[in-house]
Amino acid sequence: MSGPAPASVPASGDRRRSPAPAHLRFFHGPMDCGKSTLALQVDHNQSRQGRSGLLLTQGDRSARPQISSRVGLAHDAVEVDAATDLVLLVRGRWAEGTRVDYLIVDEAQFLTPGQVDQLAELVDASHVDVYAFGLTTDFRTRLFPGTQRLLEVADDVQRIQVEVLCWCGAPGLLNARVVDGQMVREGATVVVADTAPTPVPEADPTPGPEVHYQVLCRRHHVLGQLGPTAAGPGQLELP
Ligand SMILES: Nc1ncnc2c1ncn2[C@@H]1O[C@H](COP(=O)(O)OP(=O)(O)O)[C@@H](O)[C@H]1O
Numbered sequence: 001m002s003g004p005a006p007a008s009v010p011a012s013g014d015r016r017r018s019p020a021p022a023h024l025r026f027f028h029g030p031m032d033c034g035k036s037t038l039a040l041q042v043d044h045n046q047s048r049q050g051r052s053g054l055l056l057t058q059g060d061r062s063a064r065p066q067i068s069s070r071v072g073l074a075h076d077a078v079e080v081d082a083a084t085d086l087v088l089l090v091r092g093r094w095a096e097g098t099r100v101d102y103l104i105v106d107e108a109q110f111l112t113p114g115q116v117d118q119l120a121e122l123v124d125a126s127h128v129d130v131y132a133f134g135l136t137t138d139f140r141t142r143l144f145p146g147t148q149r150l151l152e153v154a155d156d157v158q159r160i161q162v163e164v165l166c167w168c169g170a171p172g173l174l175n176a177r178v179v180d181g182q183m184v185r186e187g188a189t190v191v192v193a194d195t196a197p198t199p200v201p202e203a204d205p206t207p208g209p210e211v212h213y214q215v216l217c218r219r220h221h222v223l224g225q226l227g228p229t230a231a232g233p234g235q236l237e238l239p
């Protein structure tokens, strides 16, 4: 057999570091539920065991090639896009002599279904553990294609337990896209933005529409009600 050694197996063939079968694990939830934080915690715990990981992201909120969490943690990551072949990416690391025992994949909702199948191939054929973190649904409450494929093929699927609260206090599971203060239901599936309004730079003479996201409970997502903070205190009736 030719070609580089599988990612998780050191050149010596010593499998002691990875005795259990590899898994594809998917953690999902709405925006702001702690996905990136958990991704960095998993990486921290795995690397403390002497395992070597590769972190992947696309369109991180920091606008940099990194995984960043609102808790304040951040770690450099490889920026991927829809054209990235994830098997080739990992094989490239092997070819450089870098071990890859596990992958941390943030913003996994943006993966194509084919890329999710590549992750499954890395698990099954090369014993790479994959930890993927992503949004459950888009602003229209529909599964992202990458999320759907992960739900179909992952060995283990967990909804993240940290509750994000709607403005009314109920658990918020759905993401609203807010454009210039109005909740919208039409538009491109992917519009990278944060949950807080982005300040428009004073020097910018032609600012585009201001886009941010807000997590709502199902009732207020259906009603399209962003709550008193969005409309100004006291302007909307409380439920
Ligand atoms: N100042 C803070 N102190 C404690 N926790 C915080 C703070 N700011 C944000 N968080 C936590 O960070 C979570 C968001 O984490 P993050 O990993 O950025 O979310 P996601 O990747 O799902 O959008 C919030 O739900 C909240 O629990």
Ligand SMILES: Cc1cn([C@H]2C[C@H](O)[C@@H](COP(=O)(O)O)O2)c(=O)[nH]c1=O
Binding pocket: 030, 031, 032, 035, 036, 059, 060, 061, 135, 137, 138, 139, 140, 175, 176, 177, 189, 190, 191, 192, 193, 194, 213
């Ligand atoms: C709902 C929704 C979100 N997005 C974008 C917005 C953010 O850039 C990311 C999610 O970031 P987080 O780490 O979960 O906070 O996804 C999008 O493009 N389309 C959507 O419908």
